[in-house]
Every structure is written in structure tokens, then in C-alpha cells.
Amino acid sequence: MGEEKKPVIKVSKDGPFIVKDLKTIRNSKGVFIETSPFMALCRCGDTENKPFCDGAHLHNDFSGKKETGKYPDKIESFEGKEIIIHDNRAVCSHIGHCILKLPGVFMKGEKPWIDPDASDPEEIARVIRTCPSGALSYTFKGLLHKDYPHDPEIFMVKNGPYHAIGGIELEDKEGARPETLDHYALCRCGKSKNKPFCDGKHIETEFKDRIN
Numbered sequence: 001m002g003e004e005k006k007p008v009i010k011v012s013k014d015g016p017f018i019v020k021d022l023k024t025i026r027n028s029k030g031v032f033i034e035t036s037p038f039m040a041l042c043r044c045g046d047t048e049n050k051p052f053c054d055g056a057h058l059h060n061d062f063s064g065k066k067e068t069g070k071y072p073d074k075i076e077s078f079e080g081k082e083i084i085i086h087d088n089r090a091v092c093s094h095i096g097h098c099i100l101k102l103p104g105v106f107m108k109g110e111k112p113w114i115d116p117d118a119s120d121p122e123e124i125a126r127v128i129r130t131c132p133s134g135a136l137s138y139t140f141k142g143l144l145h146k147d148y149p150h151d152p153e154i155f156m157v158k159n160g161p162y163h164a165i166g167g168i169e170l171e172d173k174e175g176a177r178p179e180t181l182d183h184y185a186l187c188r189c190g191k192s193k194n195k196p197f198c199d200g201k202h203i204e205t206e207f208k209d210r211i212n
Contacts, residue, residue, distance in 0.1 A: 007152045009164060009186070011172040011196045014064045016040040016053035017186065022168065024151065027051065028158035028209050041154075041162065045190035050209055051156060057190075066174065067193040075179075080116025083124055084139040086146075087114060091178065092135035093161050093185035094200030101127045132163045133198065134179035147182040159207050161185040161198035172196060 007022035019025075019039040026032050033051070040053040044062035047054040056062075071089035078085045085105075098106040104118040105127075116124065121140060128136045129148055137146035152166035165183045170176070176196055178184035185198040189207035192199045201207075 006167075006169060008169045008171055009154075011064065011170070011174070011176065013173070014062055015043075015057055017043055017162070017196070019154070022152060022154060024153040025051075026153070026155040028156040028160075030155075041188075043187060043190060043196065045188065045207060051162070051188070062190055064195050066176065066195050078112060078114040078116050080121070082140070083116050083121035085114050085116045085124065085128070086137045086139070086144075088135050088179050090135075090194060090199075091133050091184065091197050092200065093133040093198035094203060095132055095157065095160065095185075097130045097132075098127055098136060101130070132157075132165075132183055133185040134183050137180070146180045150182065156188065156209065159209050160202050161188050170196075 005021040008020045010018040010020065012018055019041055021037055023035055024032065025035055041051050042053045042056070043064070044057040044060060046056035046060050073088065073090040075086050075088045078087070099108050102119055102124065105115055105124055107113050107115065125138055125140055125145065128138050134146070137144065139145070150166040152168050155163050157163065163183065163185055167181050169181065170178055178197065186196050187198045189202040189205060191201035191205050193201070
């Protein structure tokens with residue numbers, strides 16, 4: 001038997017995500033979708049056959065171009081007594097797990113917005129591991145933690161992005177690279193300024209995935 005092919009997501013110019021050799025996709029209800037060796041997933045937001053592309057991008061002037069983002073694509077580190085929290089705002093999908101679960105550590109609207117000494121470091125680490133975009137990572141006891149073991153999968157957030165986990169390679173001729181291949185969030189509404197990554201625009205534009 002031949003070696004199993006590693007799944008890949010290719011970002012097509014002003015078109016869909018071309019997904020190759022991925023065996024597991026779940027919709028926003030957690031239902032597994034039948035897969036094939038080659039799949040085209042919509043990224044303009046207007047397909048009537050979500051999550052699959054139906055050619056809507058050819059008629060709605062969709063552009064896959066990355067625009068100037070609000071945040072630079074760089075890592076900022078917040079050093080505490082026991083744990084260092086690393087943050088790359090540019091790839092954040094604004095799902096908000098960190099703010100909801102540890103509001104004393106992750107303080108929306110504050111500067112600085114992260115206090116690494118405001119909670120137990122192991123609890124902080126646990127919450128950071130729920131970050132789907134790769135924006136957050138941490139260093140604990142001298143070791144950087146940014147990759148966590150998963151099987152390759154794409155799953156969708158209700159009215160939100162595609163979450164790619166498990167080391168799925170991202171191919172983008174424009175040079176886009178996720179903070180970690182282990183987990184990253186890809187725009188599904190078509191409005192992100194940081195394409196191909198989600199920047200939370202689906203919230204502002206009230207994107208609906210229209211899954212029955």
C-alpha cells in the first residue's frame with residue numbers, strides 16, 4: 001500500500017479553496033460531510049451550495065486580495081512570572097474563547113489587553129489551546145507551545161470561518177502563511193481584510209451559513 005497523501009488547501013486566485021486528500025469535514029452543526037479527493041470550498045460567501053463553491057465568485061466581483069489590516073502580522077509577547085503569552089493579532093478570528101473564559105487575563109479594549117499573572121498559568125495554557133486561529137500561543141517552563149496533536153480536519157463555525165486543524169498544508173501563491181499549520185482559521189464570508197485568513201468580519205457583516 002502506498003503512503004497516505006498529506007491533505008492540502010490551495011488558495012485559488014479570486015476563487016475557492018481547493019482541498020486535496022482531506023478525509024474529514026464537518027459543517028457548523030457538527031455533521032460530517034461526504035468528501036472526495038478534490039473539493040472546492042466557497043470563500044466568497046455567496047454560494048447557494050455551502051460549503052461548496054457553485055461559481056458565485058464569478059459574478060459578484062469577489063477579490064481574494066489581502067488588504068491593509070488593522071494589526072501588523074507580528075507576534076507580541078506578554079511576560080508573566082510563570083508564563084509568557086504570545087499574540088499575533090493579525091490572524092485572530094475573534095471567536096472570543098479567551099475573553100469569555102478568562103476575562104481577567106484577556107481584557108477586550110484594554111491596553112495592554114493581556115495580563116499573564118491574572119490567573120493560574122495552567123488554566124491560561126488550557127484556554128490558549130482552545131484558540132482556533134493560532135493567534136495565541138504560550139511559553140511555559142521554557143518551552144514554546146503552539147502545536148497540539150489533531151487528526152487533519154476542516155470544521156465550520158456557525159456563521160463563521162473554516163477551522164483547519166491537524167497540520168493541513170496551506171498553499172498560497174501570494175505567500176500567506178498561518179501562525180501554525182496545526183490550527184488556523186480561513187475566511188468563509190468573503191469580507192476579511194486579511195484573506196485567506198479570517199479577521200472576524202463575519203460578525204460585523206452578519207454572515208449566515210444557511211445550513212438547514
